[in-house]
Amino acid sequence: MSSKQDYLNKINELDLGSNQPKTLDSSDFFLVAEERRSVRQYDPTFELSMEEIEEILTIATKAPSSSNLQPWRFLVIQEQELKEKLLPIANNQKQVTDASAVIAVLGDLEAYKKAEDIYGDIVKSGKMTKEVKDFYVSSIYENYSHLSEEQATKVAMVDGGLVSMQLMLAAKAKGLDTVPMGGFKHDEFIKAFHVPETFKPVMLIALGKGTQEGFEKYRLPLNEVVTWNTF
């Protein structure tokens, strides 16, 4: 029987060749989507500024979300000491310490509590009347505050997936690499980083300058995943 750690790290034993991740000659969407790979080898000396990371997060958060509640919350782990603290929690996957930052994407189950802020801002811009805003905010409270934890988690995970994809594409478009990690000890992570009780982990994303290209994309043929009109 193999441990989760063995399984997650096995990929590093595979022969990926010695190629670096491809440097894109444009930020064309189709190229970026094609060339984004899950990269597990990073230059540990490469540093990203807060401003560079914020630029990527600003683009990422242009993603849509359920009722525009933006339940995503990000913990950006940059300090080496904290990345080392995270390492065993993330099954010793070495990208955790080698990448410039690890971004924990979290979903707030009480994101609806920001509805007044979000829709209030739209009123200020003159795009919505106060009456419509009040209607929206009360409808949102009505719909979201009564969700079970399981239902609220589903919403947070879907929206967390949306923002994570846009984050990884934005990084690639800026010449950086990423790898999403779902395989880590969620409970230990929550405890070690004092994650607020209503924030649920979506994934960790290592972000930095890749030094070895990711594994080639193998995808199921479309006819195995697409059905037309009805089952």
Added chain:
Amino acid sequence: MSSKQDYLNKINELDLGSNQPKTLDSSDFFLVAEERRSVRQYDPTFELSMEEIEEILTIATKAPSSSNLQPWRFLVIQEQELKEKLLPIANNQKQVTDASAVIAVLGDLEAYKKAEDIYGDIVKSGKMTKEVKDFYVSSIYENYSHLSEEQATKVAMVDGGLVSMQLMLAAKAKGLDTVPMGGFKHDEFIKAFHVPETFKPVMLIALGKGTQEGFEKYRLPLNEVVTWNTF
């Protein structure tokens, strides 16, 4: 008290102006991500071929997923009669019948059963030995077949979010518009479209030629959603 239907359709009463969605002068990633909007008005006469939809799905499915299991499954609803059947299930949001297609993104809780196909293909390409493949496939069965339904659903929702974001960006890069819809009657949908038992709805995405631009993006300031290093 307002119904979910009133709430979901209220946005159509807002003054969005008479502008059509912006026609992009390039498929640059940053432009595509910025200009993608949730568009709710569609040209009902605009048709998309199966090939055009397949192109978008091919790009979408270049998204990453947990252990590359690609749990996403798509039901592409194009026939007008079926879109009309979907309309009340989707709270009478008119984009359901006006858009060229509605793509139901689903997550298969038993996606791990395709591990042998996926990793077997990599062996055929010569990028992995049979021994490593066997190790991966058995680890995947070990890790995924023992997940609770709740845990498996979380994985399917995150991966479903990833693929949905890439799908919506691919559509925008191709000059089309989309709107993601989480607000529909999941149980009724499953029954009406004979959705297999292990497939869980992630969202519906209307896809077509938008006729009115979507609502401007309002986003929380980064400092409300980002924390540095530790909570």
